[in-house]
Amino acid sequence: MNLAFDRDASRAHSRRSLTLLALGAAAGLAIAAYGLFSTSGARPNAPPPEAMALVNGRPILRSDFVAQTESESGVDFDHTTMEQRAKVLEEMVVEELYVQRGLELDLAGSDPDVRTAMVAGVQQQVAAEATADMPDDATLRDYFSTHGDKYASEGIMRVRDLVWKGQDEDAPAHAAEAVAALRSGSDVDAAISRFGLTEPARVDSRSFDFAVRARLGDSLFAVAAGLAAGAISDPVAAPDGHHVLVMLERRPSTTLSFEQAHDRLVADFVAEKKARLLDSEIRYLRGKADILLSADAQK
Amino acid sequence: MTGAKRRALGVSVLFAALAVSAFAVSSTLRSRALQARLLRADDPAADAELVAAATSMARPLFSNHCAGCHGADMRGDRARGTPALTANHWLHGTGEVAQIERTILHGVRAGDPKGRNLADMPAFGRETPYARETIPALTPDQIDDAMEFVLTLRGSEANSQAAARGAVLYAGAGGCADCHAGDGKGDPVVGAPDLALSPGFFTDGARAGLRDIIANGHAGICPAWRGRLDVAEIRALAVYVQAVARGVVRVGEGG
Numbered sequence A: 001m002n003l004a005f006d007r008d009a010s011r012a013h014s015r016r017s018l019t020l021l022a023l024g025a026a027a028g029l030a031i032a033a034y035g036l037f038s039t040s041g042a043r044p045n046a047p048p049p050e051a052m053a054l055v056n057g058r059p060i061l062r063s064d065f066v067a068q069t070e071s072e073s074g075v076d077f078d079h080t081t082m083e084q085r086a087k088v089l090e091e092m093v094v095e096e097l098y099v100q101r102g103l104e105l106d107l108a109g110s111d112p113d114v115r116t117a118m119v120a121g122v123q124q125q126v127a128a129e130a131t132a133d134m135p136d137d138a139t140l141r142d143y144f145s146t147h148g149d150k151y152a153s154e155g156i157m158r159v160r161d162l163v164w165k166g167q168d169e170d171a172p173a174h175a176a177e178a179v180a181a182l183r184s185g186s187d188v189d190a191a192i193s194r195f196g197l198t199e200p201a202r203v204d205s206r207s208f209d210f211a212v213r214a215r216l217g218d219s220l221f222a223v224a225a226g227l228a229a230g231a232i233s234d235p236v237a238a239p240d241g242h243h244v245l246v247m248l249e250r251r252p253s254t255t256l257s258f259e260q261a262h263d264r265l266v267a268d269f270v271a272e273k274k275a276r277l278l279d280s281e282i283r284y285l286r287g288k289a290d291i292l293l294s295a296d297a298q299k
Numbered sequence B: 001m002t003g004a005k006r007r008a009l010g011v012s013v014l015f016a017a018l019a020v021s022a023f024a025v026s027s028t029l030r031s032r033a034l035q036a037r038l039l040r041a042d043d044p045a046a047d048a049e050l051v052a053a054a055t056s057m058a059r060p061l062f063s064n065h066c067a068g069c070h071g072a073d074m075r076g077d078r079a080r081g082t083p084a085l086t087a088n089h090w091l092h093g094t095g096e097v098a099q100i101e102r103t104i105l106h107g108v109r110a111g112d113p114k115g116r117n118l119a120d121m122p123a124f125g126r127e128t129p130y131a132r133e134t135i136p137a138l139t140p141d142q143i144d145d146a147m148e149f150v151l152t153l154r155g156s157e158a159n160s161q162a163a164a165r166g167a168v169l170y171a172g173a174g175g176c177a178d179c180h181a182g183d184g185k186g187d188p189v190v191g192a193p194d195l196a197l198s199p200g201f202f203t204d205g206a207r208a209g210l211r212d213i214i215a216n217g218h219a220g221i222c223p224a225w226r227g228r229l230d231v232a233e234i235r236a237l238a239v240y241v242q243a244v245a246r247g248v249v250r251v252g253e254g255g
Helices: A003-037 A062-073 A082-104 A112-132 A137-150 A171-183 A188-195 A209-216 A218-225 A258-288 B003-040 B048-065 B097-106 B140-153 B160-171 B176-180 B207-216 B231-245
Strands: A051-055 A058-061 A156-164 A236-238 A241-251
Touching: A051 A062, A051 A082, A058 A062, A058 A082, A062 A082, A062 B097, A112 A258, A137 A258, A156 A171, A156 A188, A156 A209, A156 A218, A171 A188, A171 A241, A209 A218, A218 A236, A218 A241, A258 B207, B003 B048, B003 B231, B048 B231, B097 B231, B140 B160, B140 B207, B160 B176
Parallel strands: none
Antiparallel strands: A051 A058, A156 A241, A236 A241
């Protein structure tokens, strides 16, 4: 064993290793320095794949470009010409330049239209967050169980409104006679002739409850809603006479099933969530804002 | 272990590490190149490699983000008004990848200003049928007439007298033709379905379902995924959904 040779060889290997390490470190530092201090190193050579163009670093997205091209040309993107696409791209580049210039000029501080659009934009951004996490079935069913009375079909009725217009002291008795005749099976039109009743607005077809309420008014509608099909109301005194309601058909309002109400449930749930998010957004903004009011504004 | 053996082992480990690194880097570069091709292609559906790559990327995304509403089988839920994605019939657009991509990016009635939100199906059986503009409610008999007319559009048996009255409503006071078009074929710009489709997007074609949707309306919501999924993932989903709808890829296949 030649210890001297081994020692020399070991030293040579150590020097080589250190040299290689140093060269590698120097190369890495040089690349990093180029990237840090060279502006051309920071500028991309091409837009990212999802963008058609970069305008001062801001992308014009392909999806927006395709939608805009289709909108302006009126045909599918595949059928647009290169001239059409170039025109749209140029318009979008110009639009982006104007937007960036608008930001530089702080137009939101002076132009009411820009301010209005920005407020709407921020609120829409909050709304988009509200739909970001769609409620799952369990959440919706829980919401449905506590708000189920909101989700009902409209009731339907076919009702005739007969009026005895007499205002003398015999009027209530006269109306009661008409009711008795109807309840014992008299035909409605025959009863109208026999007792001299009037019918302010005859509607022979079925109507939804809201339409009947609009026609009869709240107090008469309340009476009608309590009648089953085939029932005759007691006389109802009103400023224009004594009313008798004849219920010909009746289908009361029914609660919708969870599936039937599903998209309304989602919409209402999301709307409430949006309202809460907007409220918390404005509380957050106020919380970190420095708002100074003049003395007379605080009175 | 002798010095020579240690050196040999060190060199082997170094080469192995270099080989693994090279493989990882090349895989990453290849994946990025594929994503870039996917994003730049005007018609990715024409490239089988892109469709395969998109399917592989999109299947777990669909399962995690879309299946809750559209179903793991992508057949939707008619009772809840969630459209099926398998039949190559489209509410919004005509099934082009860019159109599907836009729907995923910006949603439907999701509060995104670029989203699909031009119209809802009014609830003609309510006092205020439509929040966007004032339109008259219909009576129950008018709703039945309109329903009978829609049945004729589907080629189903219908009450001819009621359908004739319904046709007048459809083109006139009901305003149905404004969205569903004069021939009932729908309008993919506003998301109004083709009424001749049977079964339809939201009903099975039976009278009860048709009456319910005319009376109670419909306005489904699809979230906007912009900013929550990256652009390549959204593009992949769009390519995958189109491929399934065209029968190029089966649901559950691919990767």
